[in-house]
Structures are given as C-alpha cells and as structure tokens.
Amino acid sequence: MKLIQLTDIHLTTPGQTIADRDPNENFKKALNHALSSHPDADRIVITGDLSDWGEKSDYERLKAILSNVRIPVSLCIGNHDERDVFLTVFPEQADENGFVQAVFELPIGTGITLDTWGPDSHAGFYCEKRLEWLCDQLDKTVGPAFLFMHHNPVPIGIDPMDKIMLRDTDAFAGVIAKHKHKIRHIFHGHCHLPLCGSLHGVPFSAPRGTNHAGWADFGNERNLSGSDLPEAYAVILTDEHSVMVHMIEYGYAGKVRHEGSPDYADWDRLTMVR
Numbered sequence: 001m002k003l004i005q006l007t008d009i010h011l012t013t014p015g016q017t018i019a020d021r022d023p024n025e026n027f028k029k030a031l032n033h034a035l036s037s038h039p040d041a042d043r044i045v046i047t048g049d050l051s052d053w054g055e056k057s058d059y060e061r062l063k064a065i066l067s068n069v070r071i072p073v074s075l076c077i078g079n080h081d082e083r084d085v086f087l088t089v090f091p092e093q094a095d096e097n098g099f100v101q102a103v104f105e106l107p108i109g110t111g112i113t114l115d116t117w118g119p120d121s122h123a124g125f126y127c128e129k130r131l132e133w134l135c136d137q138l139d140k141t142v143g144p145a146f147l148f149m150h151h152n153p154v155p156i157g158i159d160p161m162d163k164i165m166l167r168d169t170d171a172f173a174g175v176i177a178k179h180k181h182k183i184r185h186i187f188h189g190h191c192h193l194p195l196c197g198s199l200h201g202v203p204f205s206a207p208r209g210t211n212h213a214g215w216a217d218f219g220n221e222r223n224l225s226g227s228d229l230p231e232a233y234a235v236i237l238t239d240e241h242s243v244m245v246h247m248i249e250y251g252y253a254g255k256v257r258h259e260g261s262p263d264y265a266d267w268d269r270l271t272m273v274r
Helices: 023-037 056-066 083-089 128-140 169-178
Strands: 002-006 043-047 073-076 102-105 110-113 145-148 183-187 195-199 202-206 233-238 243-248
Touching: 002 023, 023 056, 023 233, 023 243, 043 110, 056 083, 073 110, 110 128, 128 169, 183 233, 183 243
Parallel strands: 002 043, 043 073, 110 145, 145 183, 183 202
Antiparallel strands: 002 233, 102 110, 195 202, 233 243
C-alpha cells in the first residue's frame, strides 16, 4: 500500500506569499510531483491548515484543484482553518456530530481522519464527543488503523510549539493506549518539522509541509522559528508487517547524483570516484 501525506498547505489569496513563498503554487507543485512520481498511490491525505486564514475562496480553490485528481483524497482541518467555512464547501466531510472526521477503507486496514480544530486558538482540541466517536470507530475496525490528524499529540521539546500542541493529551493518549494493538501509525502535521516518535508504543510521524519550513530551535522560548529548508511531503509505504515513511523534499533545487552501487563487488577503492 502506498499513501501520500501533504500537510500545512496554507492556501491564501493568489499572489500573496508566506515566508516569501507562494503557498498556492507550492501546493500545486507538491501535488503534481506526487501524482507524477507516485501514480500508483492508493490515497492522498492532507493533514490540515488547508487555508491560511480560513477563507471560503481558499477552500473553493482547493476543491477545484482536487476535482482533477483521480486518486481518492481525504482532508483534515488545522488551527488556521475555520470549520464552519470549510463545511460550506466540503459538507460531505462532516461526521454525525459536525466534526471533520471520516473513516475510509484502505487496501490494508482502515484510515481515520481526526478533527483537532478549536475556536480562537492555535492549539489542538479533542473533546469528549470526538473521543467517543474515535473509540467507537476503533471498536468497530479489526485493524490495522492509520490515524491522520493536524496537531502533534505529544510534546516535541520546543516550548513555543508545545504551547500550541494538542491540549486534551491525557484523554487522547488514553484512547490510543486502549486500542494500541489496532493502531499501526499516527500521521500529523502542524509543526513544519520532520518528526517521528511514539505514543504508548504507537509510532507517529510528520513531514515538513508544502510551503514554509520550521526550525528545531530548542533555545527559543517565545517565537516560532522558520527556515528556508525545502518544501516537502511524505510517501508512506505499508505492507502487512511494516510502515516506511519517506519525506520527499520536492522543493530541493540542487543536483541529484547517482554514485556507487548496491552490489558490493562493484565497490573498488581504486576506481570509485567520490
């Protein structure tokens, strides 16, 4: 099974930039790169911050772009989004409680998108209704389950980012612990950093994002830190026993060298050029 994760696309008014980068063009480049390089992908999931200001025109533009994509696409919302506005354009994305959550079958197991949005805050929330919904979905599935969400569910050790992580961490972690035998992996965004770790033994990961990049500035206690590292998305390869996550830095503009060989017999110190 092959999945594509794009995150933090931050669509905004055409012509406007974020960190001197055009998020609309970068999203199109990321999507085109993924589609041309991985036409065999089983699904694309975009894990939040679909719009930079939660504007209807951004969601309408997103819908128009995705209308030409033949691979199934699932969406999460993030702190930069506005749930009510989003649902005027994508009403089919609402669950029975009005949250942007869904369950979809995959070639291996089940995918579940989670809604960690909350009003007037950059932090994430997962209230009791959402917890009950997730428990119910996990009870129903035989697994493996793959969870997709925007906010990071554990601290990353960088104070400004940890102030806006998922707030309902203990309750959320309790659900993960209860169902950890079914959950294969958690995928998130939000931090604009390549991250990996685990929660109650369940691994999680995040790519950098399709526009502006973060920086792991552990000494910064107040501001979010940015950088000019390449834009990226993730390619997820899964079989019955394993998960491999690649961060594809499609924004890299340097050379790609073909050097060496996987065949040990070809490794000749006298002839190899470094």
